[in-house]
Amino acid sequence: MAADSELFPVITPIIKWAGGKKKLAPTIEQAASNQIDFSTIDTYVEPFAGGASMLLYLATKYHFKHQVILDINPELINLYRQVRDHLTDLMTGLTTIQATYNDLPDLTTQKENFYAVRSAFNQGILVDEASVDQAVRFMFLNKTDFNGLYRVNSKGTFNVPFGQRKQVNLFEPANLTNFSQLLQNTEILLGDYHQTAQYAGPKTFFYFDPPYRPLTDSASFTSYAKSTFNDDAQVELATFTQQLAAKGAHFALSNSDPHQSDPDDNFFDDLYADFTIQRIQAARMISARAKGRGNVSELLVTH
Ligand SMILES: C[S@@+](CC[C@H](N)C(=O)[O-])C[C@H]1O[C@@H](n2cnc3c(N)ncnc32)[C@H](O)[C@@H]1O
Structure with missing residues (x-):
């Protein structure tokens, strides 16, 4: 970890993005710190980057030698490359x-x-x-x-x-300039998250924020790009995290908490049984129905 002088000032996401973690980032970092010592991490990887809120928050606290952000949305990735x-x-x-x-x-x-x-x-x-x-x-x-x-x-x-x-x-x-500075040592990749497997190692931390599994049918906001992220995709992502863990990498993964709408739905508890699952409070902004607004708990899987 570098000296405080090398840390970045607060940078806010330059775009509005559904599912953005700007408000939740400090809570996620705190919860993840229960398990992960960020001072040992030299490579930060964010494979579902969106507005990259987690990278922006962590940059105010830690200095990573190498950063990688990836998203499947080509327009978003073009924007970040132009900013850099x-x-x-x-x-x-x-x-x-x-x-x-x-x-x-x-x-x-x-x-x-x-x-x-x-x-x-x-x-x-x-x-x-x-x-x-x-x-x-x-x-x-x-x-x-x-x-x-x-x-x-x-x-x-x-x-x-x-x-x-x-x-x-x-x-x-000033915000855009600081973001550009932060991106100077960042690889900006376009494509599917599987591409980031090559960065796995004991000093790597991955933050996963995939499209959420809908709590109800009406809340299925998953169309950030031409793809959808169904239950099979969630299972595949869990397999991917196991492969990373086997290489000694650390990760944190956010998702919706199915217990909100169905106490018997143990989809993620079963899927991530090998890892630590914490439930954290979040204010959900995008929801198809007023019923879905307000404070809900979200899952944070860590390793
Ligand atoms: C919940 S958003 C991430 C929000 C982000 N954490 C933030 O703070 O703004 C999920 C992102 O995953 C991207 N995505 C969807 N499927 C993907 C895939 N298979 N591989 C990589 N990125 C994907 C979407 O384009 C979207 O930007």
Whole structure:
């Protein structure tokens, strides 16, 4: 672990992301510390990165020699690569797109602007474009669409509607700059989490935050990308964590707690019986029904 002077200031996630762990990160770190001595860790791996809240929080407390983040969403990964490698161009693009939107006279013209950007973004998806412009559009849509959702249809087209905001603030320059600094020693990978197996070793810590197993049918928000994460996928992930543990790696894994809706549902207790399971309190933000809001317990599996 490095001296305190090398630790990062608080950096907030640069995008809104369903299932984001910004609020829960300190609780997760504390619970994980019961089992894991973070001062022995030199490689941090986050295979379901999303907004990367856990990396951002841990960077205020620990200095890892090597960091790896991965996600299956190509647009998100393109954004992070642009933040790391082309920060100035990204900020210029964001400043321009924000000023254009904020200077429009009313919501009618802003709505037209939103749908024009959405259409350009979808063209970018179709040609598999990795560019600063596409990253700018991605951040713009994230802050101007309905509720900061990212959702694609079966053809992979982004289809979240206009969010009706009159003024938007797409980024905080100091925050984005600090994030870019943090990403300098970070490998940013696109694809499936299995790719991260190569980093497993006694000094590696993995944080897994997969799409949650729905507590009820109505709460099945799993479409971050063109894939869904069903029970078979949860079982496969558990097998993966066993393989990592066999190589001496440490990990923490978040998921929903089925006991909330069905005390007899022991899906995760059975799946992770070889590891430690803690139940932690969380405020769930995204839910299809009001019934699903409020404080719920979540699972944290650690090894
Ligand atoms: C619950 S979110 C992670 C949220 C994140 N911890 C945060 O604080 O913002 C789950 C993420 O897993 C990604 N994902 C889904 N399936 C995946 C897979 N098979 N491999 C890697 N990432 C995947 C999704 O794109 C999504 O960003």
